[in-house]
Amino acid sequence: MPRRGTDWVAWAKILVWAGALVPLAVLLWDATHGGLDAEPVKDIQHRTGKTALVLLLITLANTPIRRLTGFGGLIRFRRLTGLFAFCYATVHFTSYLLFDLQFAFGDLAEDVIKRPWITIGFIVFLILLTLAVTSPRSMVRRLGSRRWNSLHRLIYLAAIGTVLHFYLSVKKDVSVPLQFAGLLLVVLGARVAVAVHDRRKRALRPSRDVT
Amino acid sequence: MLIRRPPDIKTREITDEPLYWSRREWLARVGLGVAGVALAPELASACGVPEQDDEKLTPFEHVTGYNNFYEFGTGKDDPKANAHTLKPRPWSIQVEGHVKRPATYDIDDLFKGLGVQERVYRLRCVEAWSMVIPWRGYPLAEVIKRLEPGTKAKYVAFTTLLDPRQMPGQRSRVLDWPYVEGLRMDEAMHPLTLLVTGVYGKTLPNQNGAPVRLVVPWKYGFKGIKSIVKMSFVEQEPPTSWNIAAPNEYGFYANVNPTVDHPRWSQQTERRIGELFRRKTMPFNGYADQVASLYAGMDLRKNY
Numbered sequence: 001m002p003r004r005g006t007d008w009v010a011w012a013k014i015l016v017w018a019g020a021l022v023p024l025a026v027l028l029w030d031a032t033h034g035g036l037d038a039e040p041v042k043d044i045q046h047r048t049g050k051t052a053l054v055l056l057l058i059t060l061a062n063t064p065i066r067r068l069t070g071f072g073g074l075i076r077f078r079r080l081t082g083l084f085a086f087c088y089a090t091v092h093f094t095s096y097l098l099f100d101l102q103f104a105f106g107d108l109a110e111d112v113i114k115r116p117w118i119t120i121g122f123i124v125f126l127i128l129l130t131l132a133v134t135s136p137r138s139m140v141r142r143l144g145s146r147r148w149n150s151l152h153r154l155i156y157l158a159a160i161g162t163v164l165h166f167y168l169s170v171k172k173d174v175s176v177p178l179q180f181a182g183l184l185l186v187v188l189g190a191r192v193a194v195a196v197h198d199r200r201k202r203a204l205r206p207s208r209d210v211t
Numbered sequence: 212m213l214i215r216r217p218p219d220i221k222t223r224e225i226t227d228e229p230l231y232w233s234r235r236e237w238l239a240r241v242g243l244g245v246a247g248v249a250l251a252p253e254l255a256s257a258c259g260v261p262e263q264d265d266e267k268l269t270p271f272e273h274v275t276g277y278n279n280f281y282e283f284g285t286g287k288d289d290p291k292a293n294a295h296t297l298k299p300r301p302w303s304i305q306v307e308g309h310v311k312r313p314a315t316y317d318i319d320d321l322f323k324g325l326g327v328q329e330r331v332y333r334l335r336c337v338e339a340w341s342m343v344i345p346w347r348g349y350p351l352a353e354v355i356k357r358l359e360p361g362t363k364a365k366y367v368a369f370t371t372l373l374d375p376r377q378m379p380g381q382r383s384r385v386l387d388w389p390y391v392e393g394l395r396m397d398e399a400m401h402p403l404t405l406l407v408t409g410v411y412g413k414t415l416p417n418q419n420g421a422p423v424r425l426v427v428p429w430k431y432g433f434k435g436i437k438s439i440v441k442m443s444f445v446e447q448e449p450p451t452s453w454n455i456a457a458p459n460e461y462g463f464y465a466n467v468n469p470t471v472d473h474p475r476w477s478q479q480t481e482r483r484i485g486e487l488f489r490r491k492t493m494p495f496n497g498y499a500d501q502v503a504s505l506y507a508g509m510d511l512r513k514n515y
Contacts, residue, residue: 037287038277038484039340099487107477115475168475171338172456173285173385 009076016077020084023051024091041099048092053162053180055085057187060159064190067197079135082155086132093125117168124161127154156191159184268331269342273484275416279336280437281386282371282378283418289380290418297377297438299415299422308368308444311359318422321357322408325349329412330405332428334435335467335496337453339489341481346426347409352400360396360444368393368449369425370441378438386452392425392436393449393463397505403428403498406439429495429502431465462515466506467496471515 027047030036036043062078065071101107111118131152133139140148163184167177280290283297302318327347335341355367373389375381381388398404405426408415415421420437427434433453443449453461460474469479469492480489495502506514 038273039287039482041482041487042340100489102488111477114472117475172281 009073013077013080016080020055020081023047023088041095044095044099045092048088048095049162049166052085052088052092053159053166055081055088056155056159056162057180057183059085060155060184060187060191064187064194067194068190083132083135086128089125089128093121117165120161120168121165124158124165127158127161131155131158156188159188266333266343267485268345269484271411274342274344274410275419277484278418279338279432280380280418280420282380282388282390282438284380285383285385291416293379294417294421296379297372297417297421299417299438302422302440304423304439305441306358306444307441309361309364309446310444311361312357321354322349322406325353327408328405330403332403332405332426333496334426334428334432335481335492337431337433337461337465337473337478339473339476339478339481339492340484341492342484345411346405346407347412348405348407348423348426350402351404351406351425352402354406355399358442358444363446364444365396366393366445366447366449367396367399368441368443368445369436369439370443371436372438372440387455389440390436390452391449392434392451393445394425394427394434395448395505398427401502401505403501407435429467429498431461431467433461434465464506464511464514466502466511466515467492468494468511468515470494471512 027044031040031044059078059082062074062081066074097103097108101111112122113119131154134143134148134151143151163177163181166180167174170177276291277287278290279287280294283290283293300318303315304318304321305315307313327349329345329347331343331345333341334344351367360367369392371390372378373381394404407420407424407426408422410416410419415424420435420439423439424437425435425439434451448463451461451463453465454463467478472478478492481492482489493499
């Protein structure tokens with residue numbers, strides 16, 4: 001057992017936990033100390049939505065960064081950041097269910113059917129829920145890594161959907177959603193570049209090497 | 212002149228200032244809980260607030276700190292942070308069009324001799340949040356009567372100041388500047404329609420549209436054009452800024468209407484600033500008794 005290797009992972013995971021919980025801690029502090037703005041529910045939704053998107057982008061950036069830097073240990077944090085993205089998305093969605101709809105599921109159905117930005121947000125949430133439920137190692141084994149991998153490619157759809165959901169929700173000033181769209185393009189572009197690079201390398205080798 | 216005189220505002224809708232403040236103090240002392248409402252329906256309605264609800268005034272800090280005024284930025288806290296560059300005096304208002312007395316008026320001359328009034332109105336933003344605000348100002352009708360519009364004056368068009376040095380948000384192309392709005396003549400002459408110069412008994416802060424803005428309480432907030440520099444009396448329905456920006460989302464009439472949804476959200480409910488849960492939105496923002504007759508026979512789904 002490479003003791004030294006697991007040691008740094010444990011410490012780094014504590015750091016990731018701490019970092020990912022900072023926005024939630026700030027939110028709770030502000031909520032209890034009058035730090036939210038005049039429309040506190042909107043404030044909660046905006047903050048948790050943005051944090052979820054940032055964590056989703058960090059999760060997506062994991063593979064390209066790993067490949068570009070050759071720092072393979074980074075994979076140990078991908079599931080963690082992905083699950084935190086799901087956690088913030090859950091707070092985001094729950095605050096809408098509770099404060100906007102007061103759990104009137106008929107109204108939820110109406111919103112999901114009538115309003116494309118909510119349709120998209122809802123689908124994204126279902127995707128993230130599916131990915132979270134299938135994230136434990138036992139689920140990877142049960143599904144088989146090939147099927148698990150193709151299922152978890154839905155994260156690309158979720159990220160694109162999240163940016164679209166943000167963009168469509170804004171009244172007029174779309175500058176912030178566009179900044180996030182730019183970040184998403186960079187991350188997706190890097191991911192595509194890595195994939196193309198892999199494919200070329202594979203094409204150069206004899207086919208029996210394909211795994 | 213063919214200007215239809217609207218029915219007189221009920222005297223209980225109008226409160227002079229000292230009385231208004233003493234009642235406010237009294238209401239504050241009694242508290243506006245269930246008991247307060249049971250005891251004080253007369254007083255509540257005296258302030259222009261219908262009696263069925265516990266409608267507390269929205270705190271001053273929110274009224275003056277949570278604003279849509281894109282001339283100073285698109286964030287809700289931008290106007291308060293940035294509006295210090297606006298110079299509300301000296302200020303003149305150009306009056307033009309089908310009117311007997313077209314001229315450029317100094318703002319203080321325009322209102323001279325008119326009695327200033329205090330009115331507590333609900334404000335319903337098209338974004339589905341709302342406030343209860345004690346405005347101070349002058350009925351637009353009284354100003355219009357002074358200017359003597361002609362029979363061809365079917366609409367009044369308003370224009371906001373255009374000056375990116377005073378209004379830095381105008382450097383961004385987020386809307387077509389200057390901001391423009393308009394009312395049909397009978398809406399403009401309605402006794403509820405105000406030209407507002409103050410709030411909470413004070414001079415109107417810059418971020419709320421100093422030195423003079425429009426308040427039409429039965430319409431969505433974006434009709435309340437701020438920092439007005441021009442009034443034109445015109446024959447055709449004038450263009451309005453949000454309608455230009457997104458015609459399928461914002462109409463000319465923009466009456467508060469819970470049965471006509473915004474394409475992206477329901478208008479059936481609203482969040483009163485300071486409350487956690489939503490409350491029902493009322494037709495014409497609760498002023499249907501006074502204004503619904505203006506729209507008799509009109510299809511308000513088409514004329515949203």
